[in-house]
Amino acid sequence: MASDLKEAGGLTRLFVTAALEPGATVALDEGQAHYLRHVLRAKAGDRVLVFNGRDGEWQAQIAAAGKRGISLEVRTQTLPQTGCPDLWLVFAPVKKTPSDYLTQKATELGVAKLQPVFTHRTIVTRINQERLLANAVEAAEQSGRLTIPEVGEAIGLDKLLAAWPRERAIFFCDEGGDAVSLADAARKMDMGPVAILTGPEGGFDPAERESLRALPFVTPVSLGPRILRADTAALAALAIWQSVKGDWR
Ligand code: SAH
Secondary structure: OEEEEEEEEEOOEOOOOOOOOOOOOEOOHHHHHHHHHHOOOOOOOOOEEEEEOOOEEEEEEEEEEOOOOEEEEEHHHHHEOOOOOOEEEEEEEOOOOOOHHHHHHHHHHHOEEEEEEOOOOOOOOOOOOOHHHHHHHHHHHHOOOOOOOOOOOOOEEEHHHHOOOOOOEEEEEEOOOEHHHHHHHHHHOOOOOOOEEEEEEEEEHHHHHHHHHOOEEEEHHHHHOOOOOOHOOOOOOOOHHHHHOOOOO
């Protein structure tokens, strides 16, 4: 008897890259096939949900579950394609909290892009982009997103700012004081592409703070009177922005 492959939040959702339309066949990658077979004990006829970031979400049935892998047959569309707000998180990776955690939470909070940035006081020197992307895919599947956030290649702050698209406003989370609250700054900002920037454990150094504040598209913002850990700051800022200007309204 075919069954629905269920997890906590309902039918299992899988991100695939194939085009989705009625009758399309989708071959799952090894990781997904293993997960369905050995974790969910999937068999032919079982139903899952698939999305590819372009064609919305579709219900699919397992067509064949053999040694050579699992293929799905796409049936009906369950959701039309929608995106997340055009919100980027530019974050200095921090040692304590694996960037995996931050990537997963930022994906749940609806970022469109995660951009790791190296600042003068950043301790972390390497970022595993592939791994971050895998975390983002998993979080997108779990959270019901229809898109996967982009994960940028880690880059130095100066280089990033030199090539920055000026139409994208940056909310610079500056713990150094004399900044308006993010909520007030977000309310005043016209709708448009934005980025939230957070620093490393050691914060931004005076030179970075000065050069950031001198840029016309940068608005220094406060996240309240206490010093938050970098990951707390990033997630709090994303939640504030989503509430004031994003898709939590
Ligand atoms: N070591 C620094 C704190 C760095 S906290 C110090 O003691 O000053 C890491 C990052 O989180 C900061 O660079 C900033 O981007 C953000 N952050 C933390 N608390 C904040 C606050 N109250 N307001 C704005 N940004 C904050």
